[in-house]
Amino acid sequence: MTDAQKRTGPRRFRSLGSRLIRSIATAGAVCTLAVAALQIALMYRDHRQDFEAEIRSIARLNVPLLSVNLWDIEPDAIRRQLQLIAERPQIAYVRLEAVTGQQFESGSPTRREDPRTVILDIPYPEGKPGRLGTLQLAPNVEHLYAVLLGDVLRLLAASALLIGLICIVTSVILRRQLQLPMQHIADFAASLTPNDLTRPLTLQRPPGRSRDEIDEVADGFRLLQADIRKHVDQLDQLVAQRTAELEAKSAELEAASAHKSQFLANMSHELRTPLNAIIGVSEMQLEDARDLGRKDAIEPLERILRAAQHLLALINDILDLSKIDAGKMEVHLESVDPAPLIEEIAATIRPLAEKNGNRVEADCATDLGPVHADAKRLRQALLNLASNAAKFTDNGTIRIAGGRASENGRDWTVLSVSDTGIGMTPQQVSRLFQDFVQADASTTRKYGGTGLGLAISRRFCRMMGGDITVESAPGRGSTFTIRLPSMIANTQEVEPAHNGLAASL
Structure with a gap:
């Protein structure tokens, strides 16, 4: 993931075809709305002109009959005729005012002051000069708007249908010619190992089709x-x-x-x-x-x-x-009683320990029992640990102990050598069991040694099915623990070690 992607986070996947269709639909909708707005403006102008012409036509058609009725003084006929005129959807209000001062009206009086009112003179019948009165017709603008709204809705519906058809056709074309081939390439790339x-990458293209991107x-x-x-x-x-x-x-x-x-x-x-x-x-x-x-x-x-x-x-x-x-x-594994071995090791190192002012303690648990091990190699490992404890401890205590432990359903014999000597750091402990390596180079100069004893002791213990571990802290001493299974095979041969002395010389 790039730094830009880490900053912006994962982006949601949107197919190229859907984005193209959305863009085409948006552009088509904008263009259609612009054209529709122009058409609506033209429709409004045409409808208004036609509406005004229709109002004048209604007025001119009714003027001759109104002229006769005024001349014959037929007020009831005039009222019926004005009522019929007012009932037309185009007319909101009609008013006739005779020269004698007599007035007739029908429809909504609130529209009498409409600036779009059509006013015509009513002449004498049979072409005689002069006039008998004035006819006023106020248009019903709501009817004009209703007609215009219906036409606008039909126009918008047709435009929406056209846009939908264009999107469907475009979607089919884009899917066949762009989205499906690109998706095929993407799936092929994702499945490639x-x-x-x-x-090979193959595209299903119509025969004879020209090449494209x-x-x-x-x-x-x-x-x-x-x-x-x-x-x-x-x-x-x-x-x-x-x-x-x-x-x-x-x-x-x-x-x-x-x-x-x-x-x-x-x-x-x-x-x-x-x-x-x-x-x-x-x-x-x-x-x-x-x-x-x-x-x-x-x-x-x-x-x-x-x-x-x-x-x-x-x-x-x-x-x-x-x-x-x-x-x-x-x-060569055999039944070995570790208790006498511990006493023997304690007696062996006691002169060396007392030379440095140390006290040696041997402690064996009552249920220690025998262990299956190679007596010679176990003695060699314990003696090496005890000798190191005596060598690196001054005026302290060296304790050699034996006990038993149970872990994961197995019985273990645990032999430990503890001292109150100089101790070690975690870094020194990490390289303690390497061949020809001591915890600190200064210890070689001061105490001697080659760094082989612990490495060999650990290998012996692992050959017997166990291991050696160590716990230590600077100035507080160290505790080396040998763990051996209480029951193991009678004979075991070590596997070749590939990182031992011969490879390091």
């Missing part, structure tokens, strides 16, 4: 349809080409990802062997140094041992992630 651009519009639409079809074909070819290129590129990336994952797995195995040897030798040397009391060698050996163990843990994480990405990681 990208899948039937080859459907409708044919020009149809030809223009056909050209536009052909152009659109051409562009759609070109776009389909381009899309097919780009799709093939993307598929080829995707295949290359998948192959490269598989090679990288395989390389990382092989390299991890190659690195673990010497690292295990270094760790074993370091532990033996450290034990001998402690037995011999060589304090100057204990601290360097401890640093070597910690560095080797850290590197081994990192290699193990990379190996796990590469296996997950390659689709070769399996989880």
Whole structure:
């Protein structure tokens, strides 16, 4: 919708044929009324002239008889004759005044002063010179107007009938020659879809008929349809080409990802062997140094041992992630009692937590019961969460709890790790479970870590049919919650992950 349409709102649809008919009818009515007004003016003039001539004719026809009656002094005959004259519809009032002063009248006396009154002298009979009196005839104007009104109404009725006939004929012609072809083009355009651009536009036109603007519009639409079809074909070819290129590129990336994952797995195995040897030798040397009391060698050996163990843990994480990405990681589900596992995790992290002045609490519900999970992967996930809590909390409390919950008719085992540490913002939480990403870059410098532990832990939980969620607020600590179904299948193999480590290296 354009800005102009938004300002004016949706416009009501009115067909072109109806608008043309309305315009023609309006123009015809105006012209007819103008002609009718002129005709009425001419009719009024003609009717008035004829009316006045008729009044004079009536007067001239009655003057000879009135002359005889006046000469013979027949007042009753004069009254009867005047009454007959007054009964004519053209006459409103008649008056005869004799030279002797005698007066006779009939009709409405209120019309005696009408300026259109006809006055004739009554001469002596037999052509004798002089006059016997005067005859006055006042016209009945209402009769004139009634006759004129009747003629005007007949004229207007004929004009209205003519306009109606013109509109009907024009409507039929416009509908056949304009509205139906344009409506056909509009319906064709509305029904056209990208899948039937080859459907031709055909107009039912009489044979031998000359071309007009409708044919020009149809030809223009056909050209536009052909152009659109051409562009759609070109776009389909381009899309097919780009799709093939993307598929080829995707295949290359998948192959490269598989090679990288395989390389990382092989390299991890190659690195673990010497690292295990270094760790074993370091532990033996450290034990001998402690037995011999060589304090100057204990601290360097401890640093070597910690560095080797850290590197081994990192290699193990990379190996796990590469296996997950390659689709070769399996989880072996069994009945696991989470209560001893929680106590074990609490005891494991307690030295690290107490080093930072933290207190570790373990809380298991009485109805916790067993859960079907991979004990090794569940221990790894819980240990990672608890270690992070101990690492990012100073002089606080770390609580590891277990319970059960029911949702949508399913029973869930809920294991949570809460701390009162530094907490996180919503932006930091949103990228928390990404590979090689930590909540804040500054935490890597201060607390260490690679950003793999949480990503791997979430993948393990999802492989076991559950998930990890987190709630956190800056300065108020964090709560990580593992939710696992209480009853799941005995064995499950992870699906390949397409956005994991191998694709990101």
